[in-house]
Amino acid sequence: MDWQTLATQLFPEGHDIAEREHFLSGTGQVSGRTVAVIGTTDHAPIGIEIALAQAQAVLQTVQDHPGRPIVILVDTQGQRLRHRDEMLGINSYMAHLGKCVDFARRQGHTVLGLVYDQALSGGFITSGLIADACFALPQATIRVMGLPAMARITKVPEERLTELAKDNPVFAPGAENYLRMGGVHAIWEGDLARRLAAALAESDALDRRMALGRERGGRHMAQQVAEAVRTGSNVGPA
Template sequence: MPLAWNDLATQLFGPDHGIQAEGEFLHGTARFDGMPITVVGTTGHAPIGVALALAQARVVLDTMARHPGRPLLLLIDTQGQQLRRRDELLGINRAMAHLGSAIDLARRRGHRVLGLVYDQALSGGFITSGLIADACYALPEAEIRVMRIPAMARVTKLPEALLTELSKANPVFAPGVDNYVAMGGVRALWQGDLRAALRAAMAETPVADLRAQDGAARGGRQLAAAVVQKVLDAA
């Protein structure tokens, strides 16, 4: 069973962790090994709408402005983008792109940015947060997917039975945290001592994007790294 956000925060930072929930929005400043770290994210399988995307981006931008170089930890529990006409009319695509751009800018300015999927990560809510961090990690109980097989069948026009069969041997077609580890989207699972896992991630996570290389080494994405290298060689 996935950890509740408060239990997770307590394991990582102690009972006085300084993180608060405003509805489905998580934010605060915690201390880790004597140093401050900005924590921002979501809970309750939050759908990411315009307001929630902008609220998260505001925390990231404020951290850059007021605390240059401070690490950021993204706590991820989302059902994806908010499927509501109001948010579409307000430009949810631009709001989510703004969140992703803020996270990317923080990385470029030297902030260590880590993502942690502690419950559920679906679709655009995951793509514009954890997948843009220096690296994304997950708890073993987490659920990760971009698209269910029935939806994938509708988009690709391929039979569900074929996609189900393909998913048994190819992680690209399959949901699940282990498959995202195999593809390199999730760098590693955090198990046991979560403080030790965070400490190791803070020290060892590379700044360069190694997801394609990890996916090739783990057999989950066998062509991505080679294609990227060909593009770079041709540039």
């Protein structure tokens, strides 16, 4: 789905979202309420320019419109793999974006992410995945690392990783697997405007991703390990 069609379905009451060099920004109307919208399109690689543009849009919303919800529309191939960006410290720019989103949340802004096309690697981690809740459309492609790259990094044969991916969502891409792990709260179908309005109404600051992953059978130990670290206790059997 292209971003114009998505925006029309999400904001039937109207929007002024504009695109500039793969960067989306503007506002939309949801149940008579204005929300800020930022995001990317055309499988945008997140270089220093887009990372800074998104961070600026978040901080501008915090400064000019206290408490206004922020919706992040995600379509990215991950961080841009260029020597220039690496030399300029793209990791710091991505971290800055993540800190700005977290700052907005701490200032009382509800932040929702929606993967409407593609979400890969660091471009997803510092946008939709760091939001209060992240959602996806059924056709969305989501992965942090492809199996060939994972095989190179872990030295585990790709054939073995492919076999593991059949039963373990941690190794497998796709919206359904991220739903099982709790990274995606829900997959939106049907009336997207109604889905968005409900998500805004129901959102809170509690991070339920580990609990959702355990309930859905995608991450059995994450919540136990985190709780053990917090309390200094031992991890029990899965």
